Amino acid sequence: MSNSTDSWSRFDRRERLLRFFGLLAGLVILVAAWRAMEVNYGYAVTAPRELADLFGRMYPPNVGYSREIVGPLLETINISILGTALAIVMAIPVAFLGASNTSPNKPAYLLGKFIISFTRSVNVIIWALIFVVIFGPGALAGVLAISIRSIGFTAKLIAEAIEEIDRGSVEAITAAGASPIDVLIYSIVPQIKPAFISVATLRWDINVRASTIIGFVGAGGIGVPLQTEINYFNWEAVLTILISILGLVLISEAISAYLRKKVM
Amino acid sequence: MAAESGSAVEGSWERPTVFYNKKVKYLIYGLILLFFAYSFWNLRISPSRFVRGIGAGVELVTSMLPPAYTPSQRDLLIQGIVESIVMTIVATTIGIIVSVPVAVMASNNLSPKPVYYVGRSIVAVTRSLHELIVAIIMVKAVGFGPLAGVLALAFKTIGFFAKLLAEEIEDIDRGQMEAITAAGGTPVQTYLYGVLPQVMPRIVGLSIYRLDINLRHSTVVGIVGAGGIGITLLNSFDKYDYQFSMAIIAVIVAIVMVGEGVSALARRRIQ
Amino acid sequence: MLTVDNLEKTYDSGDKALKGVSFEVSGNEIVAIIGPSGAGKSTLVRSINRLTEPTGGRVSLDDTEVTGLDKSALRDVRRDMGMIFQEFNLVERLTVMENILSGRLGYLSTWNAFRRNFPPEDIKRAREILSRVNLEGVENNRADELSGGQRQRVGIARAVIQRPKILLADEPTSALDPDTSREVMSLLTDIAHEDDIPIIINIHEVDLAVDYADRIIGLSDGEIVFNGPPDDLDQAARDEIYRGGESIADREEPSAGSSTGSDDVIAERGD
Numbered sequence: 104m105s106n107s108t109d110s111w112s113r114f115d116r117r118e119r120l121l122r123f124f125g126l127l128a129g130l131v132i133l134v135a136a137w138r139a140m141e142v143n144y145g146y147a148v149t150a151p152r153e154l155a156d157l158f159g160r161m162y163p164p165n166v167g168y169s170r171e172i173v174g175p176l177l178e179t180i181n182i183s184i185l186g187t188a189l190a191i192v193m194a195i196p197v198a199f200l201g202a203s204n205t206s207p208n209k210p211a212y213l214l215g216k217f218i219i220s221f222t223r224s225v226n227v228i229i230w231a232l233i234f235v236v237i238f239g240p241g242a243l244a245g246v247l248a249i250s251i252r253s254i255g256f257t258a259k260l261i262a263e264a265i266e267e268i269d270r271g272s273v274e275a276i277t278a279a280g281a282s283p284i285d286v287l288i289y290s291i292v293p294q295i296k297p298a299f300i301s302v303a304t305l306r307w308d309i310n311v312r313a314s315t316i317i318g319f320v321g322a323g324g325i326g327v328p329l330q331t332e333i334n335y336f337n338w339e340a341v342l343t344i345l346i347s348i349l350g351l352v353l354i355s356e357a358i359s360a361y362l363r364k365k366v367m
Numbered sequence: 368m369a370a371e372s373g374s375a376v377e378g379s380w381e382r383p384t385v386f387y388n389k390k391v392k393y394l395i396y397g398l399i400l401l402f403f404a405y406s407f408w409n410l411r412i413s414p415s416r417f418v419r420g421i422g423a424g425v426e427l428v429t430s431m432l433p434p435a436y437t438p439s440q441r442d443l444l445i446q447g448i449v450e451s452i453v454m455t456i457v458a459t460t461i462g463i464i465v466s467v468p469v470a471v472m473a474s475n476n477l478s479p480k481p482v483y484y485v486g487r488s489i490v491a492v493t494r495s496l497h498e499l500i501v502a503i504i505m506v507k508a509v510g511f512g513p514l515a516g517v518l519a520l521a522f523k524t525i526g527f528f529a530k531l532l533a534e535e536i537e538d539i540d541r542g543q544m545e546a547i548t549a550a551g552g553t554p555v556q557t558y559l560y561g562v563l564p565q566v567m568p569r570i571v572g573l574s575i576y577r578l579d580i581n582l583r584h585s586t587v588v589g590i591v592g593a594g595g596i597g598i599t600l601l602n603s604f605d606k607y608d609y610q611f612s613m614a615i616i617a618v619i620v621a622i623v624m625v626g627e628g629v630s631a632l633a634r635r636r637i638q
Numbered sequence: 639m640l641t642v643d644n645l646e647k648t649y650d651s652g653d654k655a656l657k658g659v660s661f662e663v664s665g666n667e668i669v670a671i672i673g674p675s676g677a678g679k680s681t682l683v684r685s686i687n688r689l690t691e692p693t694g695g696r697v698s699l700d701d702t703e704v705t706g707l708d709k710s711a712l713r714d715v716r717r718d719m720g721m722i723f724q725e726f727n728l729v730e731r732l733t734v735m736e737n738i739l740s741g742r743l744g745y746l747s748t749w750n751a752f753r754r755n756f757p758p759e760d761i762k763r764a765r766e767i768l769s770r771v772n773l774e775g776v777e778n779n780r781a782d783e784l785s786g787g788q789r790q791r792v793g794i795a796r797a798v799i800q801r802p803k804i805l806l807a808d809e810p811t812s813a814l815d816p817d818t819s820r821e822v823m824s825l826l827t828d829i830a831h832e833d834d835i836p837i838i839i840n841i842h843e844v845d846l847a848v849d850y851a852d853r854i855i856g857l858s859d860g861e862i863v864f865n866g867p868p869d870d871l872d873q874a875a876r877d878e879i880y881r882g883g884e885s886i887a888d889r890e891e892p893s894a895g896s897s898t899g900s901d902d903v904i905a906e907r908g909d
């Protein structure tokens with residue numbers, strides 16, 4: 104801080120230098136990053152016009168085409184629901200492994216944690232690629248990709264709910280002479296049920312979005328016709344599909360939010 | 368839980384349900400089951416195909432292991448990863464710069480109703496479309512390569528960043544703005560002194576968070592041709608070079624995990 | 639000289655908060671406005687600098703008619719009216735110095751405001767005012783590190799640095815304890831005398847008003863029912879002002895909604 108009475112600055116000299124070099128470093132990184140992309144400036148400059156042009160060709164949406172996408176849309180919904188259901192079935196044991204208070208031993212706990220973080224770290228489209236190789240193109244690959252991808256997320260949140268279980272009521276029921284199964288039904292399940300339902304609906308909402316794109320690698324759903332129409336430059340059909348996806352996503356978001364609010 | 372009903376017979380008790388009555392409850396459960404059955408049937412998953420698939424899966428896994436790459440593939444791998452990281456940085460920067468004004472538009476306390484609705488619509492559209500859909504369209508618009516990926520990631524950044532920042536702006540203390548206005552400040556000065564300092568920590572936190580998310584996405588948009596490591600991965604699958612595929616996936620997982628760790632750490636430091 | 643002529647305010651909700659209020663303030667007079675909750679005190683002072691837009695009547699400062707100015711002229715006249723708030727309304731994440739200097743924003747270009755580049759004479763004056771309000775040494779503290787009394791002194795310093803022709807204070811002591819309240823009131827009276835400007839102070843505590851004000855205006859249900867020196871404020875006058883004060887329904891406080899958007903954060907992280 105300076106001593107003269109008519110000058111003041113927010114930072115002292117050292118802080119100012121630090122900030123200056125921080126900013127400079129940020130800018131250098133940004134410029135370096137941009138240059139590393141080796142962008143064709145011809146493309147970059149015309150990008151806004153190309154985009155505007157594209158939207159111009161999309162409009163108006165092809166209304167007649169909408170009949171043809173009902174099937175793929177239903178398939179998308181089916182994939183999202185089955186994928187979520189399967190994910191939960193697989194996530195429950197993983198959650199019990201990955202919750203510190205229910206895991207039988209340390210290696211099992213670590214295994215649970217590993218499954219949770221590994222399945223989460225591989226993007227759904229990569230899982231879809233893998234399952235298309237295994238089961239061939241189609242919705243089966245999609246369902247499996249969605250479900251495996253979702254294990255980590257669902258198991259993690261369910262495990263957190265399990266960890267917050269009130270041990271008191273477990274003890275009370277055990278003290279009344281209940282078997283482990285009784286404890287599960289009368290104490291554990293009621294305690295984690297709200298978390299469970301909200302995790303399921305939240306994940307389903309995410310999976311609806313994911314189900315719209317796994318078709319790009321042949322794993323079923325609305326992504327298949329979307330890619331086809333894009334490749335054939337049927338832009339008006341593309342807009343029809345995009346609008347339908349937008350509607351589907353907004354509706355599923357609303358349903359999911361409603362259900363979560365209801366169980367809270 | 369003590370829902371008394373007049374018709375209850377002494378010595379019998381029924382658990383009250385969230386549905387209107389038991390019949391409705393079972394009806395709903397039945398419908399749900401039916402729907403699952405229909406979904407399953409609709410996908411036409413034949414058991415024989417499933418069984419064959421398991422065999423193929425075992426084969427695939429064995430052919431994937433151990434992960435491996437030739438020297439020239441290693442160069443491809445490094446190049447792809449660098450491109451993904453570079454795309455992440457540029458896209459996050461562009462996305463945030465565009466997001467801030469959108470966030471102001473989409474906050475009901477700073478914007479008049481028509482502007483507010485425009486802002487919310489931008490947020491809704493940019494949120495709803497999956498990044499790969501945006502990427503595939505961008506590829507058609509500006510050609511193959513990282514530029515398409517950057518545009519797609521920046522577009523998706525708006526939906527996330529502007530939405531959460533708008534929520535933060537809606538919670539600010541208006542008094543601080545009012546004081547600047549009362550001193551004769553222009554609207555821009557009021558934003559600079561009365562709003563920005565209040566939301567700055569959130570902007571920094573969200574930026575780090577979004578950097579992490581964009582890093583994840585940058586590894587896959589290549590699958591539709593929008594630059595980064597994704598295209599290398601797709602090519603390796605197309606060439607049945609599964610050992611290389613596995614190597615790429617392993618590197619992606621490692622990078623994603625490191626990114627997540629660094630981002631979490633940085634956000635904790637700030638708070 | 640400030641002239642308020644037949645000022646009216648009817649809120650969109652239909653509340654008639656001011657029903658034709660007229661008075662004048664000049665010299666270095668301290669005018670206290672008292673009245674029960676909901677009488678319209680805040681509406682009155684906020685209508686003077688049009689933070690609240692009056693729906694009828696006139697306000698003039700010297701020869702300028704404030705009501706009816708366009709936006710940019712209004713900003714110019716606001717520079718001549720310093721305002722002090724009940725909740726201080728400091729920009730909490732900025733330093734004390736920045737908060738005080740923000741009183742000069744009306745004289746600063748946006749670019750210089752962005753760079754926090756204030757002219758030397760402003761900074762010199764800020765330091766003088768800091769010592770006048772007894773805040774030497776805290777200029778580099780963040781505003782949210784100060785006590786209530788200190789914060790209000792920063793708020794006063796911010797108003798004083800404007801070199802205003804009049805100060806408006808909306809319940810400047812309500813958030814402070816009794817001793818600190820007296821300190822703030824005597825600081826305000828000192829400023830009025832030293833800088834030779836009038837001050838209008840909304841105040842709840844009648845005793846404080848009587849002790850410090852040169853004149854008291856009693857407001858009841860949007861109308862002036864008393865206007866005279868403190869000595870004339872006898873029991874009858876007090877009854878007149880506060881009669882029926884209790885019957886006015888409590889107004890809603892804006893609730894501090896905290897939306898974290900955590901679900902969205904989880905959802906975004908999800909894919």
Ligand SMILES: Nc1ncnc2c1ncn2[C@@H]1O[C@H](COP(=O)(O)OP(=O)(O)OP(=O)(O)O)[C@@H](O)[C@H]1O
Pocket residue numbers: 649650651653654655673674675676677678679680681682889
């Ligand atoms: N923003 C608003 N919208 C609608 N009505 C309002 C608004 N602000 C104030 N009012 C109404 O105007 C009337 C006067 O309110 P005002 O805040 O001016 O009173 P006050 O004398 O300052 O009260 P207090 O002592 O509680 O601060 C009240 O009836 C109030 O309900």
Ligand SMILES: [Mg+2]
Pocket residue numbers: 679680681809
């Ligand atoms: Mg008030």
